[in-house]
Each structure stands twice: as C-alpha cells, then as structure tokens.
Amino acid sequence: DVKVTQSSRYLVKRTGEKVFLECVQDMDHENMFWYRQDPGLGLRLIYFSYDVKMKEKGDIPEGYSVSREKKERFSLILESASTNQTSMYLCASSSSGTFKNIQYFGAGTRLSVL
C-alpha cells in the first residue's frame, strides 16, 4: 500500500512563527503536492513538485514556500504564519503524469495559528 505520512496531525503556532510541515511518501512517486482544505472551498493547490528540487506554484502560493531536497520528502514552509493560514493541510503524491494519475493523500495536518 502507498503510504504518505505527514509529520504532525495537529499544530498550534503563534502569528509570525516560521512553520514547517513535513511529508514523506514511500512509493518512489515523482509528483508531490501540498493542498489546504477549508470548509465550503474544497482542496486548493498551494505548490507541487514533479522532481527533486523542482517546484511549481499552484492556485494559492502566497505566504508559502516549499522544499524538495529528496524524492520522498516534500516540505511546506510558512515563513511568517498568519491567522488566515489556519486550515487543514494535505500532502499527496502520484506517479508521473502530474495531474492525470491517482493521488494518494496523507492524513492531514490541522494547523491553528493564534
């Protein structure tokens, strides 16, 4: 079974803090994605990566950055957390084909910024 592991299920941070969300997949997938999920809005793509050290902006990249130094690991960084970044963050991975293949999701990280 594909496993996508997010480092934290719940996080509470203060405004202005730097926040790291980590995601690891064990299926040697080329593509990895970060989404945020808010009630009534569905999943929105923040960033994705199709290869090591490669990254592409999604629909809502502002306030976020990412890092992919190894194929299995994709990190989402909030440089200076703000209250409007309180959300559920989901990481996903898929095999090559970027948007055409099934994505496998992690369990999510619920981030609260106070």
Add this chain to the structure above:
Amino acid sequence: KNQVEQSPQSLIILEGKNCTLQCNYTVSPFSNLRWYKQDTGRGPVSLTIMTFSENTKSNGRYTATLDADTKQSSLHITASQLSDSASYICVVSGDDMRFGAGTRLTVKP
C-alpha cells in the same frame, strides 16, 4: 473558468437506503474524473477513476457514472452503511486538477 460543482452540500440518510451524489464540471480539456471518500480527520482516498470513454465504473457498493457530453457525473451508493458517513469529493483533471467542495454524507442507524 474551470469549475467543479457538487450537490447536495450535505445529505442525511438512514442505514440501508441508497443515495446519489452529483458532480457537474466545466473543466476543459478533460482527462479523467475521480471520486474520493474522505473520512473525518483523514485524507481523501480514491474510490473510482473514469476517463472520457468510460460511462460507468463500480467499486463494491459505489457506482460512478460519467456523461462527458453534459459534463455530469454521479456517485450512487447502494445499501448504505454507517461507515459510508464521510465527505465525497469529485475531482476533474485536464491541464490541471479541480476539486469540488464535497458532499457531506451522514448515515444514521
């Protein structure tokens, strides 16, 4: 603008009953359509994936249909169980991927 609209927003049914969830989309070009199930506090899990040429696909008690001409899909759940309580998300892929906001299904005993 590429969009995916799901209805209803929420639904409550009794255990053992059937239900149908709807997904309308305007995504173009079209590559495939997927239905995901998301249990509370978990990430989405794929139920079905359909390409342009497929109009029905089943996964146990879940049956998805696709009408690529009218750009509509439905997810039919037969003989519902309490474990079917979840959000069901329609996702349409083309040049990018668009997610619906989901239908929250509650199955009551």
